[in-house]
Amino acid sequence: MEANELVSFFEEDLCLFHLRSRKKTSALQEMVRHLALARRISDERFIMEMLKNRESLGSTGLGNGVAFPHGKSLAIKRLTVLFAKSSSGVDFDSLDGKPTRIFFLILAPSDRGAETYLSLLSNLIGIVQNQSLLKKLHDVKDFPSLIEILGGIES
Amino acid sequence: MKEEHRLLIALQDLDIMIKEAKDTSTSKELESMGFKLTGLNELQEARKKLASKIPPALLQRYEKLAKHYRMGILPVTGDLCLGCFVKLPTSFFSAAHSHELLVCENCGRMLYIP
Numbered sequence: 468m469e470a471n472e473l474v475s476f477f478e479e480d481l482c483l484f485h486l487r488s489r490k491k492t493s494a495l496q497e498m499v500r501h502l503a504l505a506r507r508i509s510d511e512r513f514i515m516e517m518l519k520n521r522e523s524l525g526s527t528g529l530g531n532g533v534a535f536p537h538g539k540s541l542a543i544k545r546l547t548v549l550f551a552k553s554s555s556g557v558d559f560d561s562l563d564g565k566p567t568r569i570f571f572l573i574l575a576p577s578d579r580g581a582e583t584y585l586s587l588l589s590n591l592i593g594i595v596q597n598q599s600l601l602k603k604l605h606d607v608k609d610f611p612s613l614i615e616i617l618g619g620i621e622s
Numbered sequence: 623m624k625e626e627h628r629l630l631i632a633l634q635d636l637d638i639m640i641k642e643a644k645d646t647s648t649s650k651e652l653e654s655m656g657f658k659l660t661g662l663n664e665l666q667e668a669r670k671k672l673a674s675k676i677p678p679a680l681l682q683r684y685e686k687l688a689k690h691y692r693m694g695i696l697p698v699t700g701d702l703c704l705g706c707f708v709k710l711p712t713s714f715f716s717a718a719h720s721h722e723l724l725v726c727e728n729c730g731r732m733l734y735i736p
């Protein structure tokens with residue numbers, strides 16, 4: 468996936484730079500509520516249920532302070548990405564046991580193929596594996612800076 | 623939307639998740655990204671719990687459809703059934719106001735208006 472394609476999935480009104488919640492379920496709820504307020508989803512309950520089920524399959528907190536809650540639902544019309552950042556950190560059952568500060572919430576429609584969805588997930592994981600980009604993400608404060616970080620990557 | 627229809631849609635989301643977790647190619651891809659997919663039993667339990675809340679006849683109908691097609695229930699987009707892409711008759715939309723679960727006359731899938 469080219470950097471400009473990856474960047475195209477991010478929208479300014481779907482970025483939360485000050486996530487307030489400190490616990491896993493409330494953090495997911497805060498992100499899902501934001502998607503509902505931004506009119507990207509019509510039924511929060513479907514999405515919350517699906518995300519909680521996905522977390523019971525295995526935590527999407529991959530460590531290094533980053534999590535990728537994701538899943539498919541009929542309640543999603545198109546691939547949607549929400550970026551969120553918490554300064555205090557969230558107890559997200561991450562693999563390294565450390566608090567999670569950066570979230571990429573990825574939702575995909577269940578009635579279409581998984582290719583773009585998995586490719587986007589894989590590309591974002593590739594970005595956070597780069598220590599320099601990860602540090603920049605931990606420091607990011609606004610949408611233009613986020614796009615600059617994500618758009619600067621080479622696929 | 624009726625609660626039982628909402629439950630059916632949630633069940634289908636869960637079925638797709640279980641199917642992908644069992645699918646070797648998808649699960650290997652997710653594991654190669656660093657995800658640990660160790661909670662399949664928890665998902666199966668969640669499915670049982672959810673399925674028990676759905677009226678048996680509706681559940682049976684859904685399971686039969688889901689076995690035959692990948693998805694037994696789908697939203698209507700425009701005037702099309704998203705399963706077989708056949709145009710739905712006008713009478714379909716007047717019936718839709720009753721909030722009953724509708725059926726595509728061509729493929730038999732259950733349909734709802736989101």
